[in-house]
Amino acid sequence: MIGNIFAAVGRGVMGFFAELGRIVLLLIAVFRYVPSAFRSRRLVLEQMSVIGVSSLPLVLLVGSFTGAIAALQATNLFAKFNLLALARPFVGGSIATVVFTELSPVLTALVIAGRVGGSIAAQIGTMKVSEQIDALEMMAIHPDRYLAMPRVLAAMTMMPILIIFSNLVAILGAFFLVILKFNFTSVDYFISVRNFFSVTEILTGLLKSLTFGMATALIGCYVGFRTDGGAEGVGQSTVRSFTLSSAAILVLDAIFGYVL
Amino acid sequence: MIVIDNVYKSFGPKHVLRGVSMEIPDGKSTVIIGRSGTGKSVLLKLIVGLLQPDSGTITIDGRRVDLMDEKELYEMRRHVGYVFQGAALFDSMTVAENLVLGLYEHGERDTSLLNNEIRTNLVNVGLLPDPKSLSEDGFAKAYDILANKKPSELSGGMRKRVGVARALVGTPKYVFYDEPTTGLDPITSEQIDNLVCDLTHKLDVTSIVITHDIFSVYKVAHAVVMLEEGVIHFNGSPRQLQQSPDPVVQEFIERYAMTRTADALAPPVPPDK
Ligand SMILES: Nc1ncnc2c1ncn2[C@@H]1O[C@H](COP(=O)(O)OP(=O)(O)OP(=O)(O)O)[C@@H](O)[C@H]1O
Ligand SMILES: [Mg+2]
Numbered sequence: 123m124i125g126n127i128f129a130a131v132g133r134g135v136m137g138f139f140a141e142l143g144r145i146v147l148l149l150i151a152v153f154r155y156v157p158s159a160f161r162s163r164r165l166v167l168e169q170m171s172v173i174g175v176s177s178l179p180l181v182l183l184v185g186s187f188t189g190a191i192a193a194l195q196a197t198n199l200f201a202k203f204n205l206l207a208l209a210r211p212f213v214g215g216s217i218a219t220v221v222f223t224e225l226s227p228v229l230t231a232l233v234i235a236g237r238v239g240g241s242i243a244a245q246i247g248t249m250k251v252s253e254q255i256d257a258l259e260m261m262a263i264h265p266d267r268y269l270a271m272p273r274v275l276a277a278m279t280m281m282p283i284l285i286i287f288s289n290l291v292a293i294l295g296a297f298f299l300v301i302l303k304f305n306f307t308s309v310d311y312f313i314s315v316r317n318f319f320s321v322t323e324i325l326t327g328l329l330k331s332l333t334f335g336m337a338t339a340l341i342g343c344y345v346g347f348r349t350d351g352g353a354e355g356v357g358q359s360t361v362r363s364f365t366l367s368s369a370a371i372l373v374l375d376a377i378f379g380y381v382l
Numbered sequence: 383m384i385v386i387d388n389v390y391k392s393f394g395p396k397h398v399l400r401g402v403s404m405e406i407p408d409g410k411s412t413v414i415i416g417r418s419g420t421g422k423s424v425l426l427k428l429i430v431g432l433l434q435p436d437s438g439t440i441t442i443d444g445r446r447v448d449l450m451d452e453k454e455l456y457e458m459r460r461h462v463g464y465v466f467q468g469a470a471l472f473d474s475m476t477v478a479e480n481l482v483l484g485l486y487e488h489g490e491r492d493t494s495l496l497n498n499e500i501r502t503n504l505v506n507v508g509l510l511p512d513p514k515s516l517s518e519d520g521f522a523k524a525y526d527i528l529a530n531k532k533p534s535e536l537s538g539g540m541r542k543r544v545g546v547a548r549a550l551v552g553t554p555k556y557v558f559y560d561e562p563t564t565g566l567d568p569i570t571s572e573q574i575d576n577l578v579c580d581l582t583h584k585l586d587v588t589s590i591v592i593t594h595d596i597f598s599v600y601k602v603a604h605a606v607v608m609l610e611e612g613v614i615h616f617n618g619s620p621r622q623l624q625q626s627p628d629p630v631v632q633e634f635i636e637r638y639a640m641t642r643t644a645d646a647l648a649p650p651v652p653p654d655k
Contacts, residue, residue: 256464260432260462
């Protein structure tokens, strides 16, 4: 009984590391093809448009609410301890820090993991089960170059760009909330933002988001390539890709939090 | 020449091929028949290195496929056209893009050459009429309509034929057809069979054709191989197949001959009101 449990745990751990290893191998393969990105720029640009442009509305929506909710939480907290008057000069700055370094990169990445990661897995998974991947192989076109590299590269470049947009609308969302609900003046707010946020925080957020984008696209491709079992398999892959990439995003975020 | 020697292949507990050996001579058509699930498609994929055998060897033109690295595999595959059982068209691309993706990705940018490949091969599989039978404008129009369609806008039989056309682009030395006529009407089937024969006779192409259609067997085969339970049950000429006293072979022939006869005897469909 106990032995069985240990065996099961052991298998799980082994399975996890085997999977991780294969994902790293795919990453290496993708980077090996990065030099051919210029030649395949049509593919990369196409993916940048799919991943970036079409996700923008959703990112703006999530960003503005993230900002507003962060502002609400911050001001409520200060108000709870009757510190709002005292904290007034710091509210804008603390919102900016939280939004730039944590909320905007992580929440945006999670939304993109659902939207983009899921669709990458579904698309590549469909190609796998309908032998289109084999057909590429028969044309001597490597699927890692033709499918994975453009997606990973596009996600890595578009994610930070999306985060910049998300940061902007989040700060505006927070602004409107504190103006309307807590009678701040715009001067209060923006001076505080300017005084207390640092460029490093924004860069940290962007660096994080670059790795989140990479992880999302990489996992989407990995799961897609390993799909089998027809339409049902494709459905499972979509869910699996979202689950794995969300977990990866949170783990990466924790690692960043620890290291930086 | 392709030599398959004592090849085993299983998926998990399922032993699909259990010691298959055969030779496929150059410039001839070899037809593979056998019941559903006996590993015909698996055998074809093993030959081109899309799958790896568990044991045994596969040699193409004297070189071991099972030992090839990625680069050698890609080099070998550039001489092989492959018609997938489910057509396997790229569904994000148009018919034209499907046909010439391989050439394009390997650096061919000459538009007139690419167009010519698309045109010739779509005519060959009967998806476009013979250019001589139409005015130049009429042909150009038909071509434009078809070439810009996405696979999702085509019927199953049309997709299949685009798959055949795609395999023939660049006139490969070997063409492997996985059930090229399944699901096609008898007239189109015959057209595809004729195409296979033509390619073999005129261009010296080596073909392997998987089929369930006994009429295709008689039409195109120089040699027939029957897979049964993961081993080769019969290997000989179409004539030997027909005269074989083996009950499994006989049952196969009769069953399939019967389906065609039944089709022929079916009452004509009443015309639409
Ligand atoms: N990639 C795979 N993974 C697991 N099992 C597979 C795989 N490919 C084929 N098989 C199994 O191998 C067996 C043979 O499959 P194959 O596709 O070669 O049959 P076939 O002879 O081509 O049949 P059909 O005439 O129906 O096309 C089947 O039982 C199938 O389930
Ligand atoms: Mg098959």
